[in-house]
Structure formats: C-alpha cells, structure tokens
Amino acid sequence: MILITGATGQFGSKAVDHVLKMGIDPNEISVLVRDVAKADHLKGQGVHIKEGNYEDNSSMVKAFNGVDKLLLVSSNDRAAVEYRTNHHKNAIQAAKEAGVKHIVYTSFVRKPGFEDTSIADFQNSHLASEQYLKQSGVDYTILQNSIYAEMIPAFIGGDFMETGTILFPAGEGKASWVLREELAEAAAHVLLTTGHENRTYTLTNNNSVGFKDIATALSEVLGKEINYTPIDMNEYKTALSKAGVPELYIGMLVMWGAALAQHTMDKEDNTLSKFLGRAPTAISQFLKKIYS
Structure with missing residues (x-):
C-alpha cells in the first residue's frame, strides 16, 4: 500500500495522478487529507481517503497503518519554519509507529553556503527534517526538488x-526551474520502482x-x-x-x-531526466x- 500526504494540494494531487497513470490499482493507494469534504475528486479516482493532519499524531498513525511506502509531501504551513519542521517530524514519527517501511520526502535543492542566504531558515527546516528522517531507522528517499x-x-x-x-x-x-508536474511525476517514479532506499536525489532542470x-x-x-x-x-x-x-x-x-x-x-543535475525518461x-x- 502506498500513501500520499497533502493529496488535495497541488503537488500531492499531481503525484496521485501520476501513480495512477503508471498503472497502479487505486485500491493500492491511500491519501491523507485534512478535510475529507475537499477530496471528492480523489474519491472519484477510487483511492482510499484517510483524514488526518501533521499536528495530530494519532490521526496519522491510524492513517499510516498498513502502508508500505509513504510520500511525505513537505508542509506548506506559512507560519514560522519550526512549525513546518515539527509537522515533518510528527509525520515521520507516526509512520515509524505505524510500521511504514519506506518514506519518500520532498525537500528542496541545496548548495553549500546556504546558511548565509535569505532562505537559510527555509533550508534549515528541510535540513532538520532530512536529518530526523535519516535518524528514524526507516528506509528513506530524499527528493531535493528545485524551485x-x-x-x-x-x-x-x-x-x-x-x-x-x-x-x-x-x-x-x-x-x-522545474515544473511541479514533472517533480510529482518523478516522485511517482520513485514510489513505484526499486533501488531508492536511503538515497538523496537532486531533481533540477x-x-x-x-x-x-x-x-x-x-x-x-x-x-x-x-x-x-x-x-x-x-x-x-x-x-x-x-x-x-x-x-x-x-x-x-x-x-x-x-x-x-x-x-x-x-544547481544542475540530470537525475530528473533519468527518472522522466x-x-x-x-x-x-x-x-x-x-x-x-
């Protein structure tokens, strides 16, 4: 069973679309949404709808039960960055408690010296989330997506x-610059193919x-x-x-x-090209x- 978080958002919904296009039975896909009322289009696709959010550990543990692979779409919370980091840590901990075997996390492209830039706080949130995931003991794949x-x-x-x-x-x-659509397609590729455990990928144009x-x-x-x-x-x-x-x-x-x-x-890398073909x-x- 695959579960995709943030499935009513722009990235998560596209990831669901691409997983389905790749031929996976909708019964093998679950999605985590904060508001079931906004998930009608997902219901129409035949996937399992799980209600929960990054601040409610018990809701996530319940949603993640029986899940083998989790696509953890990074939080878009506009409050202080520490809230975003805590959201990610909560989801990772819940996944571990539920017995999820593999977490794929959508991070952000990073270059040396980021600590001295205007997006240092934003980058540090992702770095802290990556480190927590690596230390969780769960197999991981980190997708450092470009802008x-x-x-x-x-x-x-x-x-x-x-x-x-x-x-x-x-x-x-x-x-x-990369299209969100193509980054979501790459995430679907990682979910549905093998050999990505404990790897970090830079996905750029x-x-x-x-x-x-x-x-x-x-x-x-x-x-x-x-x-x-x-x-x-x-x-x-x-x-x-x-x-x-x-x-x-x-x-x-x-x-x-x-x-x-x-x-x-x-930063330029050809990994995305390889994933997209x-x-x-x-x-x-x-x-x-x-x-x-």
Whole structure:
C-alpha cells in the first residue's frame, strides 16, 4: 500500500495522478487529507481517503497503518519554519509507529553556503527534517526538488507586457526551474520502482536560466521586446507597497528575489531526466504555453 500526504494540494494531487497513470490499482493507494469534504475528486479516482493532519499524531498513525511506502509531501504551513519542521517530524514519527517501511520526502535543492542566504531558515527546516528522517531507522528517499517554474509569473508580475520591462531584485542570479508536474511525476517514479532506499536525489532542470533569458524568451513569445532590469531591493519593496501588495507577499517576493541573486538555486543535475525518461520542460516552452 502506498500513501500520499497533502493529496488535495497541488503537488500531492499531481503525484496521485501520476501513480495512477503508471498503472497502479487505486485500491493500492491511500491519501491523507485534512478535510475529507475537499477530496471528492480523489474519491472519484477510487483511492482510499484517510483524514488526518501533521499536528495530530494519532490521526496519522491510524492513517499510516498498513502502508508500505509513504510520500511525505513537505508542509506548506506559512507560519514560522519550526512549525513546518515539527509537522515533518510528527509525520515521520507516526509512520515509524505505524510500521511504514519506506518514506519518500520532498525537500528542496541545496548548495553549500546556504546558511548565509535569505532562505537559510527555509533550508534549515528541510535540513532538520532530512536529518530526523535519516535518524528514524526507516528506509528513506530524499527528493531535493528545485524551485517551481510556476513561480516565475508571480516574480515577473503582469506589468511587463505593457511596459516592456521586468523589474525584479534577482540580480544576475539564475535557477534550475522545474515544473511541479514533472517533480510529482518523478516522485511517482520513485514510489513505484526499486533501488531508492536511503538515497538523496537532486531533481533540477538540465540548465539554469536567469531573468535575462526569461525576458528573451518572452520577447519571442509576445513578438515585442521585453527587457529585464534588476531593481534595488528597497526600491522594489517600496513599489510593491505602493501597489497595495500585502506585506506577507512582499516578504515572500523579496526573500526569493534575494535568494536568486545569491545564486542559491542554479544547481544542475540530470537525475530528473533519468527518472522522466526525457529532458525536463525547458523554460522557454513553459513560457510559451503560459503567455502565447
């Protein structure tokens, strides 16, 4: 029996889809959801619905009973990072108590020196979760996923189509952007194939892309010149505030912009290509689909 957590979320739901596409009987798949009322589409797929959440140990132990492999999709809690870490530790402990044999955990791409970057707290949460998993005694696979390509539209905003200029504080930084869909497909591959016990995989695109490259790709898609201008961080924050962007989102955009400028996510690896059996979608293709 396979169980996938966060199954009503964007990653978990895609992982369920891919496991089913790979031919697994729905009766062999369980999903953990916080709210059964939001799981109608999963019921329609014929999988077993288990209700529970990362803060309720007993609900997870009950849900994990009889499970051989667990896909632990990392918590998206927006509170302090220690809550996310505790969510992961709670799930790992519950899985151990329930006798789960193998845990696959969705972590985040990491490079040396991350401790001095704007996403250090975020990275430390994943690092602590990875360490706890390794020390649990349960077989593990850690998927260090790269940054989602789907975040690009939020970073570049919508004004660039009128102004012809992308303003973002990422400097010359690049990232190895990957579609969430393809990372979920890779997770399904790991769940359904052998030889992944006690391994850590870096899942990135084959090439890192910066915002100058993104602007060039958008120019081709839109048939007009789009340029990228690295904006000063304080100017960027002021512009967002004047535009009425909520403080929570300003903080998020600034954090990721700074992280990109610090070259924290330009790590390249071909493991994802091997798992997919093809090259990951190029960012130019992704942008064409979104903006054409």
